[in-house]
Amino acid sequence: MLTHDTAFLFQQKIDNEIKIEPKDPMPQAYRKTNIRQISQHAHSEIVGMLPEANWISRAPSLKRKAILLAKVQDEAGHGLYLYAAAETLGIHRDEMINDLHSGTAKYSSIFNYPTLTWADIGAIGWLVDGAAILNQVALCRTSYGPYARALVRICKEESFHQRQGFDALLVLSKGTLQQKEMCQDAINRWWWPSLMMFGPRDSESTNNDQSIKWKIKRKTNDELRQSFVNMAAEQVKVLGMTLPDAALKWNEESKQYNFGEINWEEFWNVVKGKGPCNKQRLEARKKAHEEGTWVREAAIAYAEKKRLFTDTFKKGALEIA
Numbered sequence: 001m002l003t004h005d006t007a008f009l010f011q012q013k014i015d016n017e018i019k020i021e022p023k024d025p026m027p028q029a030y031r032k033t034n035i036r037q038i039s040q041h042a043h044s045e046i047v048g049m050l051p052e053a054n055w056i057s058r059a060p061s062l063k064r065k066a067i068l069l070a071k072v073q074d075e076a077g078h079g080l081y082l083y084a085a086a087e088t089l090g091i092h093r094d095e096m097i098n099d100l101h102s103g104t105a106k107y108s109s110i111f112n113y114p115t116l117t118w119a120d121i122g123a124i125g126w127l128v129d130g131a132a133i134l135n136q137v138a139l140c141r142t143s144y145g146p147y148a149r150a151l152v153r154i155c156k157e158e159s160f161h162q163r164q165g166f167d168a169l170l171v172l173s174k175g176t177l178q179q180k181e182m183c184q185d186a187i188n189r190w191w192w193p194s195l196m197m198f199g200p201r202d203s204e205s206t207n208n209d210q211s212i213k214w215k216i217k218r219k220t221n222d223e224l225r226q227s228f229v230n231m232a233a234e235q236v237k238v239l240g241m242t243l244p245d246a247a248l249k250w251n252e253e254s255k256q257y258n259f260g261e262i263n264w265e266e267f268w269n270v271v272k273g274k275g276p277c278n279k280q281r282l283e284a285r286k287k288a289h290e291e292g293t294w295v296r297e298a299a300i301a302y303a304e305k306k307r308l309f310t311d312t313f314k315k316g317a318l319e320i321a
């Protein structure tokens, strides 16, 4: 436990924008919050591959297939950077993965919705990656060094993800009547779940205040959500589509868009495992993990063989000397 003085010095470091590094002293709660947030973020990237992977074999052209494949692979990479960042805080990857599979750990609510048509892939790129970017650009300045550095890399890839989604929707929005309807329908279904990605209202958020004080989070849930609405409300005009919110209106005084009430009951249901695809997602994850056992075993055997070879080589070199 940190003494009063060291806790003060820790906060001073944070206030002076000095990054906290793995071997630095830190309050237990700071370590725990980072492990929770970074591992949840990693799980979100990994589970987040599932709704899109569903469309790789059905993408409408070779170009779209290659783009989607690259995007899903990026997400696997993001998950790996993030698990590695969380491991620097003293938790083992197996423990995090067990928590995900047992349902103890959370992952973003958004990935518990189904991808019914090709337009959903565009809507995920535009809205879901758009929401993720807003959050993650702010997190590039998070106080924990390994998390901040992982996010810089992640953000570079996320901006391509958002653009490819918007581009896919733009093509549909200029297509046949059926394609236009498909585009609008996907936006209607993904809009509200995307707003829920930012978490509960600030007044309901259990972690906001402390995480803002420790600069683990740089902006609050409501601040980020509002920036997202302001951005999407303008971009949707380029698509010639609408957002499914009758209350959406520019407020001249606040210079922000007012928007309607989120269905919080639906949000908490999804968070608690009762969303449309929660069960399916966890089963798919567990199956993929089991089927990957032989790869992990082979990697461990190879590493062991390499270690033995290096040890023998070093010993031989010493004997010669």
Ligand code: FAQ
Pocket (backbone or CB within 6 Å): 036, 037, 040, 041, 042, 044, 045, 048, 049, 075, 106, 107, 108, 109, 110, 124, 128, 129, 132, 135, 196, 197, 198, 199, 200, 204, 205, 206, 207, 208, 211, 217, 221, 271
């Ligand atoms: N879903 O006190 P707060 C992506 C939980 S990455 C599920 O406000 P906090 C890339 C929260 O954990 C998307 N649970 O929590 C991609 C807490 O419960 P706990 C993920 C949620 O942590 C794109 C409780 O509610 N991004 O999309 C959600 O301060 C396309 C109270 O909430 C990140 O993880 C939710 N939406 O703020 C991949 C970014 N919201 O743990 C594939 C990093 C809240 O105390 C395809 N994370 N909860 O039991 C964060 O910025 C924060 O963790 C928040 C939540 C803002 C998500």
